[in-house]
Amino acid sequence: MEYWLWVLLLIIFVLVFMRLKLKSNTKQGKKRILAIAGSGGHTTELIRLLSSLPSATLERHYAVADTDRMSIKKITEFESKLSSKSKYFTYVIPRSREVAQSWLSTVFTTLFSFVYCIPVILKSKPDILLCNGPGTCIPICIAALIFKFLGFCRGEIIFVESICRVTSMSMSGKIIYPFSTKFFIQWPHLLTSYPKAIYLGGRIC
Template sequence: MDIWLWALLSMLILLLWILMRRLTRNKQPTRILAIAGSGGHTTELMRLLSSLPTNLERHYVLANTDHFSKKKILELESKISTKSNHFTYVIPRSREVAQSWISTIFSTLFSLLYCIPVILKSKPDIILCNGPGTCVPICYTALLFKLFGICRGEIIFVESICRVTSMSLSGKLIYPFATKFFIQWPQLLENYPKAIYLNGRIC
C-alpha cells in the first residue's frame, strides 16, 4: 500500500480515537486538578474548592516536601464528601525557598517528568491553580497533552490576593496560555489586560 495512504489511514484512526475519548468523557463527572502550594497558597485554594460543587472528581497535586497541604486536603475532603472521590499526586518541588534561579531551571525540568503520569492518570477537564511554583510544570504538561486531545485541560488561574501591584512569576509564565486568568486587584489590569478582575475578594 502506498505510504501516503498509510499515513492518511493512521491519521483517520487517531482522529476517531480522539473523538471517541471525548464522547466517552462527556458521560463522566467533571475532573478538576487542583494544585496546592504551601501556607497561604493552599489556604486560598481550599477556600476556592469549598465553594465548588461536591460532585466533581477532585485530583490534587502537591510538592513532596509540602506536608501542610496534605493535611489541609484531608480536612477539606472530610467536610465536603462522605465517600472517597479524590486522588492525590506528589511531585518534586520546582523551586525551594531561596533556591538559585539557575538551579531552578533543572529542578523544574526534573519536576516535568513527574507531571507526565499525573496528567495521563487524572486527564483533567479543569486545572485550578493560584500561583505556587508547582503549578508551572503541571500547566505546561497539560497544555501539551491538550494539543494532542488527551485531556481537555482548561487552565483556570486565580492570582493570589497578596499580589497587589505585580504578578507572581508563576502568573507571568501561565498568563499567555490560561483559559481564564483572574486577579483580585485592579492595578494589575494595566499590564495584564486579558485578566479578569474579581470585584470582591474570593480568597
C-alpha cells in the same frame, strides 16, 4: 519508507482514539478538576476556592509538592468535611523550585518535575486545572497544555492570582497568563499590565 508510514498511521489512530474518548467522557457529564496545591497560604486559598464548588459533581484530583506535608494534611481535612464522601486522588510531584533557589538551577528542577507530571495528566485527564500561584503549577500546566493539544484532555487552565499580589504578578502568573482559559486577579492595579485578566475584587478567596 513503509516503516514511517505505519508510525504515522499509528500516531493518527492514537490521536483519533483520544479525541473520541474525551468526547465520550464529556457526554457522560464527568468533570475532573486537578487542583494544584502550594505551601502556606496558597493551599488555604485553594481550599476556599474548592469549597465554593459543587463537590458532588466533581471528580477531585490534587497535585502536591513532595516536600509539602502541610498541604496534604489540609487537603485530607477538607475532604473529610465534605458532605459528599466521594473518592479523591492525590499526586505527589517534585517541587520545581525551592525558596531562594537560583533561577539557573530552577530550569533543571522544573524539567525534572515536568517528567513526573506526565503520568499525573495521563491518570487524571483533567477538564480543569485550578491553580493560584505556586511554582508547582508550572510543569504540570505545561504538561496539560501538551496533552490538550494532542486531544487527550480538555485541560482548561483557571488561574486565580493570590490576594497578596497587589501591585505585581507572581512569576507563575506571568508564565501562565498567556495560556490560561480564565485568569482572575483580586486587585485592580494589575489590569493595566494584564488586560486579559478578570477582576473580581477580593471576593474570590
